Structure formats: structure tokens, C-alpha cells
Amino acid sequence: MSKLPLVLRELHRSETSLGRTLLAVADRHHVEHEVFHLARDLARRPREHVRRLADVGHDHGLTLDPEPRWTVPDRVAAVLRRGGDALGRRPEPGLLLLADLRRLHRKAAGVSLDWELLAQAAQGMKQPRLLELARSCHPETLRIMQWSNAHLKVMSPQIIAS
Amino acid sequence: MDGNTRLCTATAAAALKETFGCDGQPGSYTDVDDADVIALFGHNVAETQPVLWMRILDRLAGQDPPRLVCVDPRDTEVARAARAGGGVHLAPLPGTNLALMNGLLHEIIANGWVDRDYVGAHTVGFAELEQRVVDYPPEKVARICRITPQEIRAAARVLGHAERLLSTVLQGFYQSHQASAAAVQVNNLNLVRGMLGRPGCGILQMNGQPTAENTRECGADGDMSGFRNWSNDAHVADLAGHWNLDPLQIPHMSPPTHAMQMMRYVENGSIGMLWVSATNPAVSMPELARIRKILSRDGLFLVVQDIFRSETAELADVVLPAATWGEKTGCFTNADRTVHLSDKAVDPPGGARPDLDIFLDFARRMGFRDKDGAPFPQWHDAESAFDAWAASTAGRPCDYTGLSHAKLRATPSGVQWPCNVEHPDGTERLYTDGRFFSAPDYCESCGRDLVTGAPLDATRYRVLNPDAKAILKAAEYLPPHEPPTAEHPMVLITGRTLYHFHTRTKTGRVPELQKAAPEVWVECSAGDARRLGLAEGDVVEVATPRGALRARVRVSGIREGVVFLPFHYGYWDTSMSTGTGASRAANELTITDWDPVSKQPLFKTAAARLTRIGSGQGPAPAPTVGASRPVGDGVAATRGGRGARVQELTGAGEA
Incomplete structure (x- = not known):
């Protein structure tokens, strides 16, 4: 029996987790303006991917939530932001930022591998719709990987040296 | 830097x-x-x-x-x-x-x-x-x-x-x-x-302004001098050779740290000294309440070098009086690559000194050395600095090797770079043969992702563009980060007027220019004015999530839903003070956000609200020339006066 539904379900899970992580990182680093704005911009992609996965999941007998809960409740987010803002005037959160970017990068790498698995299976099983889905979504996952890597490189010398 | x-x-x-x-x-x-x-x-x-x-x-x-x-x-x-x-x-x-x-x-x-x-x-x-x-x-x-x-x-x-x-x-x-x-x-x-x-x-x-071009090509924006590529070790070694330094003395581990990020580093205490020369961040940067707080920080040693006592100088630990153009010799390169020499005409007043003299004096007192232990930098005045700069551009796109002070003095209308043995009279336009400076081993930049600004690595660039072509880069539209809301239903943009430059440190001291645009104003469309019950010259409050200021309203031809504030007005010539609800600098209201690729702050995308406070006396203090032209009648035209008239005599007695 095909394990394709398993792959789709795992992708849905990992994309959801990546989207949530992006939003949480944005909230935690509200005072790092570029991180805040970009992480929120980038979080649009996992959201879109999850919708498309839910849609395509029907063909494979899956019921995947197209709109899972993305954020922690507003009240918690506000606390996260206030915490980030208050700590943001001290040097230690720099290390927290590096750790968050590192985690984000690893998470995006996991999702990227999941898209590879889907693309390979779609080719092997002659599933053009799934192949097209992987082709259009995977570059956006790679973009998140590249950004988290690049930003880690840009930020780390000052944070570590100071 | x-x-x-x-x-x-x-x-x-x-x-x-x-x-x-x-x-x-x-x-x-x-x-x-x-x-x-x-x-x-x-x-x-x-x-x-x-x-x-x-x-x-x-x-x-x-x-x-x-x-x-x-x-x-x-x-x-x-x-x-x-x-x-x-x-x-x-x-x-x-x-x-x-x-x-x-x-x-x-x-x-x-x-x-x-x-x-x-x-x-x-x-x-x-x-x-x-x-x-x-x-x-x-x-x-x-x-x-x-x-x-x-x-x-x-x-x-x-x-x-x-x-x-x-x-x-x-x-x-x-x-x-x-x-x-x-x-x-x-x-x-x-x-x-x-x-x-x-x-x-x-x-x-x-x-x-012309100095923007020089900032970019010399690397005063943090880029490598001579359009060299920070991620290309051969370029860094080449520059180190020109300057007689070890390549490790030239920081090149990542793209340069931009001004907005520097402020962030001052804010979190990892930068302890800031030297501001010839600019005025206390008025020109976004979200001024934050910028003032950063520049006033206890742990910060702030040096300000300027020709006037600017708002930023007020916050400084040390102020270095500088000479202005006409009081020093140096070159400018304008937007179309034309290099001009500007000779010194008069001595600077008092203890004011040219920026270059100040920096060189600092370098000598700090004992900066090249790799052989000789004083660094090796140059000692404007001309020797220019010659060293020209030599360092050999083989680069901005090739100045055919230029010298003598040649520029003999060519008063300037010379467009590249100017070298091959192009002794300069170059009118680039890329005439459809060839570009984009070869992987030669390019200044391997490019960035247009959405995130993440730099591309050299290997990927080589695959993308092996044959030095121009690169057509596409990007998807994303909604702005601060869209209008019910509370702030309009979009605020800031900008310029013909009569003032930057934060008015110079133009505000020219009586005719000052008279043409004496005070901050805010523009909105006739439709929005009707909807909000505003008449020309009314006092309004302009508010964004960062704060509010008051200004007289000019009903202009701006599109509906958009509010315009000139960003020129600060506090050096007003009794207004900040934090009292009577501020007047547009940047009290702007958001801290920047383009991920260029790192340029965004002054033209903030959500705002206009509220009528009361009637003013007469029209807004805005010029009638340019985009601030009123849509209604009854506003006296902006004109020069007799005081602005000049008679210039050239040659032997010609009028």
C-alpha cells in the first residue's frame, strides 16, 4: 500500500510547525525590526502551503486542516512581545536570537526534505498534481532556509564579539 | 561605517x-x-x-x-x-x-x-x-x-x-x-x-546629492572600496594590497552593518561609540523618540562633526566643528558618474577644519599602522588621498586612473568615469555593447533574494549568470507592514520641498528659502478635506501609532487617502520641544522598518489619522510652487524678493 498519505500528513504537520515557529520568532524578537517583519512576511508561505496540502489531501483520502491555529492567543503574544521588548535592551537576547534562527533553519531544512520526498514519490508514481505542488512550494521553503542561515551569519559576529 | x-x-x-x-x-x-x-x-x-x-x-x-x-x-x-x-x-x-x-x-x-x-x-x-x-x-x-x-x-x-x-x-x-x-x-x-x-x-x-555616489563607490556605506565584492577573497586581497594592509584588517565576513542596525546595536549596548559626521539622525531617522533615546544613552560616547549646531550635536559628548564646501578642496561625483573638483575659496572660520584633516589627525593620534608599521592611511591631504583612491580603482568599473586634480581643474564641467588609458575623456554611458560588469569573478555583488535580502552565494551566482549578462529578477508583491486601519485610516508619506534640503541646517538659514517654506505643513486631498471638515490652513493633528504632531493643512492635489508631511523641520530654530505634544518633525511619526535588500528605511508607508483641532489664521505655510500648490484660490503665490537678486560679473567687465 502506498505511503503517500503518510508523506502528505507529515508535510502538513511540518509546514504548520514551521509557520508557527516563524510567528513565534517574530513575536519574541519584536525589537529586532528586520526579524520581526520578515518572519511575519515569510509565515505567509507555510500558511498557503498548508491550505494547498489540505486541498490535495482530499484526493488521497486525507482530511487535513486547511486553517490550523497559527498563533498563540493574543494575550500570550503580547506577553512575549513585552518580554522581548524589555529584554531587548540587554545583550543576552542576542544569543536567544541566534538560537532561534538556528532552530528555524533546522525546521525549514526538515520541511525542505519533506518536499523532496514528495517530489520524488510524485515522479515515481506519476502524480503530476503533486509534482506541481512540490515544484511551486519547495523554493519558498528554501527561501526561509537561506534567510535564516544568512541572517545568522550577519548577526553573529557582533553578538558573539560583544 | x-x-x-x-x-x-x-x-x-x-x-x-x-x-x-x-x-x-x-x-x-x-x-x-x-x-x-x-x-x-x-x-x-x-x-x-x-x-x-x-x-x-x-x-x-x-x-x-x-x-x-x-x-x-x-x-x-x-x-x-x-x-x-x-x-x-x-x-x-x-x-x-x-x-x-x-x-x-x-x-x-x-x-x-x-x-x-x-x-x-x-x-x-x-x-x-x-x-x-x-x-x-x-x-x-x-x-x-x-x-x-x-x-x-x-x-x-x-x-x-x-x-x-x-x-x-x-x-x-x-x-x-x-x-x-x-x-x-x-x-x-x-x-x-x-x-x-x-x-x-x-x-x-x-x-x-553628489556625495551619495562617492559614498557608494569609495565604500563609505560600508561596501568594499572600488565596487569590490566583499564575498570575493581575491577582491579583498587586491584592496589590501593597495592599502598595504593584511586582508584580515579589512572586515569582510558579511555584508556591511547598515545605519539602522547600528542604532539597534547602540540600543542594546553592543556599540559604545558613534561618530556622526555631516548628517543629522536626530531629525532624519525614523521614529525619533527612539532615536533620541538611543543617542542620549548613558553608555554611548557620541561625537558629532558638523558645520552647525544641529539637533544631533545637542546630544553629543564631543562636537568637532567642520569646514563646509568652499572652505576645503575635494571632489564630487554626481548621479551620472561625472567627477568634479571643488576648490577651496576661503578659509574656514575659527577652529573649523575640513573633515579629511580631522579624520587624518585622529588616525595619526590613534597610531594606525599599515602592515609594515608605517602610518595608515598613507595619504595626507585631499590631492594625495584622491591619487591613492584613483590608483586603487585600477581595473574596477569606477576606474579613476585617468583622473587627477590637475585634469579635473582643466575640465571644469567634469569627466564621467570610467576614465583611464582606454577612455581618456571619460565614458558617457555604460553598457553600450550589451556587456556588463556582472562576470562572477568581477561583479561587485552576487545579488540578494528580493524578498528576504539574503545574499546569494558565489556558486549559485555562477550557475545563474556565467556569461556576464544582465539579470532580470522578479518578485511577488507583498502587502505593506502597516496597512491603514479603522483607527489610522490614511497612509502617511514624508518628503521634500523645492526650498529646503535635508534637515534645513543650511537652507533654513537662507532668508529667501526660509520665507518660502517657513514652517511644517500637512497635505491632504480636497475629498479628504471635505470628509474631515477641513479648510485650507486649519490646524490638524497628524497621528500614527508612534505619536502625533500638529500642523496647518494644505489642501493639495495629492491622491485621496494619503497624507504628506515634509521631513525637513526639526527643532534647532523653534521654541517647540519634543515630547510636549508640540513636536513638528515628521519622523516623530514614521515607522522603524527597512527594505530587506537595500536596508533603506521606509518613510512612505505608515498608517495615519488626521483630526481637526481648530481654524488657523490664513492659509498653510506651504509653498504654492510644486506639489504643495493649493487646489483652492486665495493663497498668496510664493515668490522671490529683491533680496534674492544677484548680479554676477564674469570676464573683463561683461555684465
Whole structure:
């Protein structure tokens, strides 16, 4: 029996987790303006991917939530932001930022591998719709990987040296 | 290290690097003389570069005038000239430039107005661009930009039928949402139309001032000197050779730390000393309450070097009085690569000294050494510094090796770089043969992702562009980060007036200029004025999520839903003080956000609210010349006076 539904379900899970992580990182680093704005911009992609996965999941007998809960409740987010803002005037959160970017990068790498698995299976099983889905979504996952890597490189010398 | 250029035209440099692999203005001001269509994207040239505008006016008044395409939410002189001459004025909602550009490119491609031969021979990336802009038909773009699909089609028709297209770009794009991505699409427009490197076919990614160009090519914006590539070890070694340094002494582990990030490092305490020379962040940077707090921080040692006691100098630990132009000798390079020499005419007053003298004195006192233990830098005055700079540009795109103070003194109208043995009289326009500075081993930059700004690595660049072509980069439109809301239903943009420069440190001291625009004002449209019950000259409160200020309202031709504030006005010549509800600097209201590619702050995308406070006495203190022209009657025209008249005698007794 095909394990394709398993792959789709795992992708849905990992994309959801990546989207949530992006939003949480944005909230935690509200005072790092570029991180805040970009992480929120980038979080649009996992959201879109999850919708498309839910849609395509029907063909494979899956019921995947197209709109899972993305954020922690507003009240918690506000606390996260206030915490980030208050700590943001001290040097230690720099290390927290590096750790968050590192985690984000690893998470995006996991999702990227999941898209590879889907693309390979779609080719092997002659599933053009799934192949097209992987082709259009995977570059956006790679973009998140590249950004988290690049930003880690840009930020780390000052944070570590100071 | 960073320059005021970061706030001003960093996006020009970024856009050129993305498309051509290297900074450097492709076109020339002389392209104005030959173009049959001039397209100005967010470029109110009549007020920001009035001399260039005079050149355009000459064409408009002459035979066979060019048609203008103007993209600006304000009713500028350029917009008026565009409409009057059979061109098109588009006034999109601020923050939607990229959607508009994608829409225009959609029409150009869909109607077959593409120069396939040029694209095939000289560019990479057309397939991706075509695929991207398919998603931006005029109807969809019209909804995003809140203009009509007919207007988009009309503008595309003018651009698509141009035979010699000159495109120019400035702050309306550079200081707005998705700045670099939008400016890059202007490059794409000229490339897909094959309009580059011939008379009248050019791109002018504009600068605000000549020193912006020098900031970029010398590396005062943190980039490598001479358009070298920080991620290319051979380039860094070459520069180290010129300066007789160990390559490790030249920081090149990542792209330069930009001004906005520096402020963040001061804020969290990891930068302890800041040296501000010839600029005024306490008025010019976004979210001033935050900037003042940062510059006043206990742990910060702030040095300010300026010709006047600016708002930033008020916060300094040490103030170094500097000489101004005319009191020192040095070179300027303008937006079309023309290098000028400006000789010293008079001595600076009192203890004021040229910036170069101050920096060299500092270097000597600090005991900076090159790798052989000799004093670094090796130069000791303006001319020896210029010669060292020229030597270090050998073989680079901005080749100055054919230039010297003597040659520039003998050529008062300037010389356009590259100027070397091969081009002894300089070079009018770049890329005339469809060859670019973009070869992987030669390029200044391997480019960045247009959405995230993440630098591309050299290996990927080599695959993308092995043969030194121009790169067509596409990007999707994303909504602005601070869209209008019920509480703040309008969009605030800040900008310039003809009569003032930057934070008025100079122009505010010229009586005629000061009289023409004596005080801050706020502009809104007639429709919004009616809706809000505002009359010309009423006192209003302008509020954003950062704060509020009061100003008199000018009812102007600006598009509905948009509010304009001039950013020039600070506090040095007013009794107003900050934090009392009586502030007047536009940047009290702007958001801290920057373009991820160019790192230029966004001054033109904030949500705002206008509230009537009361009636003023008479009209707003805004000039009637330029985009602030009132829509109603009864406002006295802005005019010069007798005091502004000058008689200049040249030669032997000629009048």
C-alpha cells in the first residue's frame, strides 16, 4: 500500500510547525525590526502551503486542516512581545536570537526534505498534481532556509564579539 | 561605517547590483536630450533636482517634446507636465509600487512589446520574470494600487511604444515598501524593451546629492572600496594590497552593518561609540523618540562633526566643528558618474577644519599602522588621498586612473568615469555593447533574494549568470507592514520641498528659502478635506501609532487617502520641544522598518489619522510652487524678493 498519505500528513504537520515557529520568532524578537517583519512576511508561505496540502489531501483520502491555529492567543503574544521588548535592551537576547534562527533553519531544512520526498514519490508514481505542488512550494521553503542561515551569519559576529 | 546614503539612495545601489551585478549608473543626463519617453518613478525631479528638471523643461518646450510617464501619489509639476503633454500620471496607493511595476511589465510582455533579440543576447531570467508577472493583470493591479485598469494600460502603451526610453527612479520607490524589488523592475522594463546603452535609452537610478555616489563607490556605506565584492577573497586581497594592509584588517565576513542596525546595536549596548559626521539622525531617522533615546544613552560616547549646531550635536559628548564646501578642496561625483573638483575659496572660520584633516589627525593620534608599521592611511591631504583612491580603482568599473586634480581643474564641467588609458575623456554611458560588469569573478555583488535580502552565494551566482549578462529578477508583491486601519485610516508619506534640503541646517538659514517654506505643513486631498471638515490652513493633528504632531493643512492635489508631511523641520530654530505634544518633525511619526535588500528605511508607508483641532489664521505655510500648490484660490503665490537678486560679473567687465 502506498505511503503517500503518510508523506502528505507529515508535510502538513511540518509546514504548520514551521509557520508557527516563524510567528513565534517574530513575536519574541519584536525589537529586532528586520526579524520581526520578515518572519511575519515569510509565515505567509507555510500558511498557503498548508491550505494547498489540505486541498490535495482530499484526493488521497486525507482530511487535513486547511486553517490550523497559527498563533498563540493574543494575550500570550503580547506577553512575549513585552518580554522581548524589555529584554531587548540587554545583550543576552542576542544569543536567544541566534538560537532561534538556528532552530528555524533546522525546521525549514526538515520541511525542505519533506518536499523532496514528495517530489520524488510524485515522479515515481506519476502524480503530476503533486509534482506541481512540490515544484511551486519547495523554493519558498528554501527561501526561509537561506534567510535564516544568512541572517545568522550577519548577526553573529557582533553578538558573539560583544 | 555607513553613510546618509542609507536613508537616501541605498536602493539605487542595491537595484543596480541586483540587475547589473555592480553599482554604477548606466545612463547619462544627456539621455534627457534624446529620449522620446521619459518615465519618472517616484521621482519628483522638479523639486529634488531642479537643474535636471530645467533640462527636461527645455525638451518639453522645444520641438518634438518627449512624453512623460509619472508615478507619484502627489500632483507634482512632473505629473502636471505628463498630463499636459499626452503622457500619463499614475497615482498609486503608497506601498504598492511593486504590484504596479509587475502590472506594467505584464502589459509590455502580453502585448509583445519585448525586444526578444536584446533579451536573448544580453539577459538571463526572462522566463522567471514572464512567469511571475502573468499573475498581475491590470484589473488585479488596479485593485491593489487603487487606480483604474485603463490608466495602467495607457501607461504601458506609452512605455511599450517608446523608441528611446529614459527611466528615472527616486524616493517614491526607494523609501517605500519593497523598495529594491520595485526599483529592479524599472531596470527590467528598460532591459525587456532593449532600451539601454544608446542615446536617449537609459536608466537613472537617482541620487539625492553628489556625495551619495562617492559614498557608494569609495565604500563609505560600508561596501568594499572600488565596487569590490566583499564575498570575493581575491577582491579583498587586491584592496589590501593597495592599502598595504593584511586582508584580515579589512572586515569582510558579511555584508556591511547598515545605519539602522547600528542604532539597534547602540540600543542594546553592543556599540559604545558613534561618530556622526555631516548628517543629522536626530531629525532624519525614523521614529525619533527612539532615536533620541538611543543617542542620549548613558553608555554611548557620541561625537558629532558638523558645520552647525544641529539637533544631533545637542546630544553629543564631543562636537568637532567642520569646514563646509568652499572652505576645503575635494571632489564630487554626481548621479551620472561625472567627477568634479571643488576648490577651496576661503578659509574656514575659527577652529573649523575640513573633515579629511580631522579624520587624518585622529588616525595619526590613534597610531594606525599599515602592515609594515608605517602610518595608515598613507595619504595626507585631499590631492594625495584622491591619487591613492584613483590608483586603487585600477581595473574596477569606477576606474579613476585617468583622473587627477590637475585634469579635473582643466575640465571644469567634469569627466564621467570610467576614465583611464582606454577612455581618456571619460565614458558617457555604460553598457553600450550589451556587456556588463556582472562576470562572477568581477561583479561587485552576487545579488540578494528580493524578498528576504539574503545574499546569494558565489556558486549559485555562477550557475545563474556565467556569461556576464544582465539579470532580470522578479518578485511577488507583498502587502505593506502597516496597512491603514479603522483607527489610522490614511497612509502617511514624508518628503521634500523645492526650498529646503535635508534637515534645513543650511537652507533654513537662507532668508529667501526660509520665507518660502517657513514652517511644517500637512497635505491632504480636497475629498479628504471635505470628509474631515477641513479648510485650507486649519490646524490638524497628524497621528500614527508612534505619536502625533500638529500642523496647518494644505489642501493639495495629492491622491485621496494619503497624507504628506515634509521631513525637513526639526527643532534647532523653534521654541517647540519634543515630547510636549508640540513636536513638528515628521519622523516623530514614521515607522522603524527597512527594505530587506537595500536596508533603506521606509518613510512612505505608515498608517495615519488626521483630526481637526481648530481654524488657523490664513492659509498653510506651504509653498504654492510644486506639489504643495493649493487646489483652492486665495493663497498668496510664493515668490522671490529683491533680496534674492544677484548680479554676477564674469570676464573683463561683461555684465
